[in-house]
Amino acid sequence: MADPMTFVIIIFYFLVLIGIGAWASRKIMNTEDYILAGRSLGFWVFTILMVASICSGMTLLGVSGLGYASGWPTIWEQIFVPAAAAFCITIFGMKLHTVGRENGYLTLEDYFAHRFESVKHLRGLSAIAGITVSLIYLVGQYTAISIVLIWLFGIEHWQALIIAGIIITTYTVIGGLYAVSWTTLIQGLILIFGVVAIAPFLIMRAGGLTHINEVLSTIDPNLVAPWYPTPVYAGYAFATPEFLFSFAILLMVGLACAPHVINNVLAAKETKYFKWSPLIAFLIYLVVMFLVKFVGFAVRVLVEEGQIILPEAINAQDFSFILGVEFAAPNMLIWAFFAVIVLAAVMSTTDRLMLTIGTIFSWDIYKNILHPEASTKKVLTISKASVFLAAVISLILAINPPEMLAWLIWMGIGVMLSTFAIPILGGLYWRGATTKGALAAMVCGLIGSGVFGYYHQYVAKLPVHFSLYSVTLALIALIIVSLFTTKNSEKVLDETMTGWYIFRKK
DSSP: OOOHHHHHHHHHHHHHHHHHHHHHHTTOOSHHHHHHGGGOBOHHHHHHHHHHHHSOHIIIIIHHHHHHHHOGGGTTHHHHHHHHHHHIIIIIIHHHHHHHHHHTOOSHHHHHHHHTTOTTHHHHHHHHHHHHHHHHHHHHHHHHHHHHHHHHHOOOHHHHHHHHHHHHHHHHHHHHHHHHHHHHHHHHHHHHHHHHHHHHHHHHHTTHHHHHHHHHHHHOGGGGSSSOOSSOOSTTOOOOHHHHHHHHHIIIIITTTOHHHHGGGGSBSOGGGGGTHHHHHHHHHHHHHHHHHHHHHHHHHHHHTTSOOOOSSTTGGGGHHHHHHHHHOOSHHHHHHHHHHHHHHHHHTHHHHHHHHHHIIIIIIIIIIIOTTOOHHHHHHHHHHHHHHHHHHHHHHTTSOOSSHHHHHHHHHHHHIIIIIHHHHHHHHOTTOOHHHHHHHHHHHHHHHHHHHHIIIIIOOOSSOTHHHHHHHHHHHHHHHHHTSOOOOHHHHHHTTOSSOSSOOO
16 A cells, blocks of 8 residues: 555656646647647657557566566567667658658548548548557556556555546546646656666666576476477467467558557657657667566566565566566655656556547548548547546456466557558559458458457467468468559559658659
8 A cells, every 4th residue: 555655756757748738728729739749749759659659568467478478588569669669760751751741630530541542441440450459458568557556555456546647537538638748748758767777676676687698498498488388388488489470460560550659650749759769769668668577577576575465466477567567666765756856757658549539530530531620629629538438448358367468469460450451552652552452451361360369369379470371361361462453553552651661752
């Protein structure tokens, strides 16, 4: 249970977030302001928003929990995930930002509707898929927030969910992306500096990396290997070479095309940001990810040596980071500060996901499909109501937490990869990709992820992540159907900068 000082600091932190939402609400004059912050995000706000949209509750709780359970063979995750930010900004962002500004896109679905000349069908399908995968991902975020609040205040899981839902929904609803981007900047900076400060100290408290590796090797020699041998011999030993291949595609490309991440590129103020932003985002996240994974290793050693005791919970390993912080914090003031750091990590992606769901429903489904005549005021009202509804649904789904937070996050990313990667890449870089080809790819990817995901979970374990099969199916569908269906107009292909280049040809 948190002491009074920690309680006061956290309450102050929550009030600051709501205050930012109130300030941001005064800047909202139209739908573009609410959804894209008026396309006004500066370099550092945009870059940190990209990092924090990916750097979620998984980063502190899931990554450290995975490090605790599986050791060094999962260290590759610490390269693949930061690469997602760079991949999104470079491969997707440069073109989408340019054509988005020229054509007034507010969402990825606007791009799909324009590039594939499908005002309703592809927009509608991608909108439904976007809401679905965002809800899956959102459940994982609320589960992470609940873990933190239970740890801090000793409350029930359902009470933690309600508190988290009220705080995040409040500032997201009233402030839109202005509120999300500025709260994310604050949360992101707190997270970065906090992890850099606490992780090395905790690693030293556990005896340093040499001692940590010695202890891990006594548990299982493969815990300090670069990967696990095939065939898989234990639940934690899934990171075989073939799985890691699919893991790289899953995290690097799947996260890059997630709706709550890719839509950020439309909000940047200047195209010139895309020159250095990929490298800076990659390096910042790389440092954070490695340190958090090392924390998981350290806590495993401290548990083995009896210095830390994990709670009796189905997802006990996901408490690794917060218990490590509690063990390493030298005094209550430092402890209270790091409590805010953990909250910042788990809240920084949640608000972006909720805004993404509200945006997709209000703009893409309500405004562009159901009621094209709807006023800006009506669209904003529907968007805010959708954010609230997304919070309610995800909180209900999060009542029964998963066994390991990382697995739920990977499932959501797998559906994102299977559904969006091929239509986006095909649309941006292949002039031969057609409307029906994109539809076929999205349908096959979405259905395939469900089929292969179910097979892996309930029938027999696959040697690679299920999304590798479904994204391959989507690629085949795009190519075959596009070769035998009507091509899109050259005028549209030129307007959307379609072709094998990143920068516009002069």
